[in-house]
Amino acid sequence: MxxxxxxxxxxxxxxxxxxxxxxxxxxxxxxxxxxxxxxxxxxxxxxxxxxxxxxxxxxxxxxxxxxxxxxxxxxxxxxxxxxxxxxxxxxxxxxxxxxxxxxxxxxxxxxxxxxxxxxxxxxxxxxxxxxxxxxxxxxxxxxxxxxxxxxxxxxxxxxxxxxxxxxxxxxxxxxxxxxxxxxxxxxxxxxxxxxxxxxxxxxxxxxxxxxxxxxxxxxxxxxxxxxxxxxxxxxxxxxxxxxxxxxxxxxGGVAGHAGVFSTxxxxxxxxxxxxxxxxxxxxxxxxxxxxxxxxxxxxxxxxxxxxxxxxxxxxxxxxxxxxxxxxxxxxxxxxxxxxxxxxxxxxxxxxxxxxxxxxxxxxxxxxxxxxxxxxxxxLAVRPRQGPTAWYTATGGATLRTPPLRATGPVAVSFAAFVDTDAGDSLVVEVDDGGTWRPLPLRVSGPDAPEGEVTALSGSGHRSWWTVHAIAPVGTQITVRWRFVTDSRYSGRGVTLDRITVTEGSRILLNGEKQPHLIRPLGWEPKTR
The missing domain is CATH 3.40.710.10 (DD-peptidase/beta-lactamase superfamily)
Structure with a gap:
């Protein structure tokens, strides 16, 4: 092309x-x-x-x-x-x-x-x-x-x-x-x-x-x-x-740096x-x-x-x-x-x-x-899977899972379409007992960050990323996605889809089949 x-x-x-x-x-x-x-x-x-x-x-x-x-x-x-x-x-x-x-x-x-x-x-x-x-x-x-x-x-x-x-x-x-x-x-x-x-x-x-x-x-x-x-x-x-x-x-009204009139x-x-x-x-x-x-x-x-x-x-x-x-x-x-x-x-x-x-x-x-x-x-951002995806461009917006019971490490995976200013980012956090802690993330996709990162930001790649994280062992954990912005400039925002939380082969949450369990604050479901 x-x-x-x-x-x-x-x-x-x-x-x-x-x-x-x-x-x-x-x-x-x-x-x-x-x-x-x-x-x-x-x-x-x-x-x-x-x-x-x-x-x-x-x-x-x-x-x-x-x-x-x-x-x-x-x-x-x-x-x-x-x-x-x-x-x-x-x-x-x-x-x-x-x-x-x-x-x-x-x-x-x-x-x-x-x-x-x-x-x-x-x-x-x-x-x-x-x-x-x-x-x-x-x-x-x-x-x-x-x-x-x-x-x-x-x-x-x-x-x-x-x-x-x-x-x-x-x-x-x-x-x-x-x-x-x-x-x-x-x-x-x-x-x-x-x-x-x-x-x-x-x-x-x-x-x-x-x-x-x-x-x-x-x-x-x-x-x-x-x-x-x-x-x-x-x-x-x-x-x-x-x-x-x-x-x-x-x-005389004509120069290389100024002078043109137009509609x-x-x-x-x-x-x-x-x-x-x-x-x-x-x-x-x-x-x-x-x-x-x-x-x-x-x-x-x-x-x-x-x-x-x-x-x-x-x-x-x-x-x-x-x-x-x-x-x-x-x-x-x-x-x-x-x-x-x-x-x-x-x-x-x-x-x-x-x-x-x-x-x-x-x-x-x-x-x-x-x-x-x-x-x-x-511009349309088509959901990665299913009819809808979660979207926000609002600073401080959070998307939370319900408390999930687990006895071992928990895997979190999701797709993210990220278009943010350098001062804006998406962080993924886990509450394993009253304290929210960021999860290290591994990201794949066009122009994705290399190695482990604790926040997602970037613009211009116009593509979905696939993101994986491992939450620590806990008897009960809650995962949240939080969009942070410095309010200076904004981009298209963040869209999330295909959210899953698993413990080994056991599915704790399937965001496609159980969207009603996800609790949005400042996020909205979008079809495009």
């Missing part, structure tokens, strides 16, 4: 039920978004197996006249599912795809120095920085410089980026940097002989039919564009229909193109092998900062329960996020105007994570 969706997969309208999903977790995530105080409004779009299973618009696209004054109700603009957003750093994905298109055409080798293609870049300690290091944010360049404030025109601003010295030795650290992508945008323009916005239109948006995606949107679309920030430095007033990022604005639907098409291996409706924008490389972690040396070529990978803080080694995406400062999960062929898109009217509104990461996790929990 290629690991991609069939290349003929095209987005189509549907419902969670039509795609085999549980609608309840999606509805709960939508309620979280709708009730969030973190932004004036939002648009969400969820896709599974090519089916648009949910699409919502909530709140206002324009709510304020300035930094503090709320517009009269009849002058506020409601969000629509086709509202156009400044996607901010999600732009970096378009630039990265444009660079990889040069790779496909044999014009760029990502392992060669950038100075091979942009000689002016190879100054002040940058001669060895490679194209790959720019794509993976390991160049050593700092996050940004104030081009709009400190340099008088576009030419001097681009020269400032080309001249800027790295703040760390190239290849020594991971530092997310706009300068990396500004440089790549210039590289694309140099090698294609056309402005970046023209290249993106010709190579990406036009072939894919992304009619609402591009830089510097026309005035005719302004009524559909969400407002961003009321800016006083520079003195731009309420920004709407122009790029929010000041550096991009000073570069949820257009971003879903782009996402499905990646899930299809680089093609959509017969139009190929990247070779399948290139897409595979794009979704491969090139930052193993920097734990926690997994990164493909342009795409971030496996970031629980906004990918939630969709996180996995190949889960790819990006966020944007204006309040946007795109998550692509090849393993489940799913897409989660959240577009907000969280900087309206000011950028100090706060982080929306909890909303990003809630939406992706809602989709992940809607």
């Amino acid at each position: 290629s690991g991609f969706a069939p290349p003929t997969t095209v987005l189509r309208e549907g419902s969670p039920q039509s795609a085999g999903l549980d609608p309840a977790p999606i509805a709960a995530a939508n309620a979280t978004i709708a009730n969030s105080p973190l932004f004036p409004g939002a648009v969400t779009l969820l896709v599974h197996d090519g089916v648009i299973v949910d699409r919502t618009a909530t709140g206002k696209a324009v709510r304020y006249a300035d930094a503090t004054t709320e517009l009269p109700a009849d002058q506020q603009v409601p969000m629509r599912v086709d509202t156009i957003f400044d996607v901010a750093s999600v732009t970096k994905l378009f630039t990265s795809i444009a660079v990889l298109g040069l790779v496909d055409d044999g014009k760029v080798d990502i392992n060669r120095p950038v100075a091979t293609y942009l000689p002016e870049f190879g100054v002040n300690g940058k001669t060895a920085i490679t194209v790959k290091q720019l794509l993976t944010h390991t160049s050593g360049l700092e996050p940004f410089i104030l081009l709009w404030r400190d340099y008088p025109d576009k030419a001097s601003r681009i020269k400032a980026v080309m001249d800027h010295a790295p703040s760390a030795p190239p290849g020594s650290v991971y530092t997310y940097s706009d300068l990396n992508l500004i440089t790549l945008g210039v590289l694309v323009e140099r090698l294609r002989g056309e402005p970046l916005d023209v290249v993106v239109a010709k190579r990406i948006t036009t072939p894919l039919g992304l009619t609402d995606t591009g830089y510097n949107p026309p005035a005719s679309k302004r009524d559909r564009i969400a407002a961003t920030e009321y800016q006083t430095a520079p003195a731009r007033g309420m920004v709407r229909g122009e790029v929010h990022d000041e550096n991009t604005w000073s570069l 949820a639907r257009d971003l879903a098409v782009l996402g499905q193109t990646i899930l299809n291996g680089g093609t959509y409706r017969g139009k190929r924008i990247l070779r399948e092998a290139t897409v595979r490389e794009m979704l491969t972690n090139h930052n193993a040396a920097y734990p926690g900062n997994a990164h493909g070529l342009g795409f971030e990978l496996d970031q629980r803080w906004y990918m939630g329960g969709l996180s996995g080694p190949r889960t790819a995406g990006h966020t944007g400062f204006t309040g946007t996020s795109l998550v692509l999960d090849p393993a489940s062929r799913s897409i989660a898109i959240l577009l907000t105007n969280r900087v309206h009217p000011v950028r100090t509104n706060g982080s929306i990461n909890s909303a990003r994570e809630a939406l992706a996790t809602g989709l992940s929990r809607a």
Whole structure:
């Protein structure tokens, strides 16, 4: 198998039920978004197996006249599912795809120095920085410089980026940097002989039919564009229909790190193109092998900062329960996020105007994570045996056997589907006289922990594990499964099935035949 969706997969309208999903977790995530105080409004779009299973618009696209004054109700603009957003750093994905298109055409080798293609870049300690290091944010360049404030025109601003010295030795650290992508945008323009916005239109948006995606949107679309920030430095007033990022604005609205405007639907098409291996409706924008490389972690040396070529990978803080080694995406400062999960062929898109009217509104990461996790929990986890299995994502939830009488060691076995944050785990404990003690566990299955462990956690493997434990000798024992969470991030949770407790050949409890004997607190039986 290629690991991609069939290349003929095209987005189509549907419902969670039509795609085999549980609608309840999606509805709960939508309620979280709708009730969030973190932004004036939002648009969400969820896709599974090519089916648009949910699409919502909530709140206002324009709510304020300035930094503090709320517009009269009849002058506020409601969000629509086709509202156009400044996607901010999600732009970096378009630039990265444009660079990889040069790779496909044999014009760029990502392992060669950038100075091979942009000689002016190879100054002040940058001669060895490679194209790959720019794509993976390991160049050593700092996050940004104030081009709009400190340099008088576009030419001097681009020269400032080309001249800027790295703040760390190239290849020594991971530092997310706009300068990396500004440089790549210039590289694309140099090698294609056309402005970046023209290249993106010709190579990406036009072939894919992304009619609402591009830089510097026309005035005719302004009524559909969400407002961003009321800016006083520079003195731009309420920004709407122009790029929010000041550096991009000073570069004419087109840059490698920001500047793209788009809709949820257009971003879903782009996402499905990646899930299809680089093609959509017969139009190929990247070779399948290139897409595979794009979704491969090139930052193993920097734990926690997994990164493909342009795409971030496996970031629980906004990918939630969709996180996995190949889960790819990006966020944007204006309040946007795109998550692509090849393993489940799913897409989660959240577009907000969280900087309206000011950028100090706060982080929306909890909303990003809630939406992706809602989709992940809607995905089916089929019981390993029988019609139902036990499920929880609630911290402190316990599942207990009744007191069981035994004269010798007791064997406990069960199947577990585990998808948790690193700070969350399932522990199995035994009460052999008033004290709960954890049992050492031995686990088998894809990516299962090796040796004995006292807790189960992990994500991304998307498979059932088989777990065995031996309880000590006791005249009467009770076994419980307890889910522990630090409440920081959450995943799909834990599902248990095929629970058995035996003493030698004697069955003390068969969870499939005697589910009524198991005592749940915070667990629920689920059929999928």
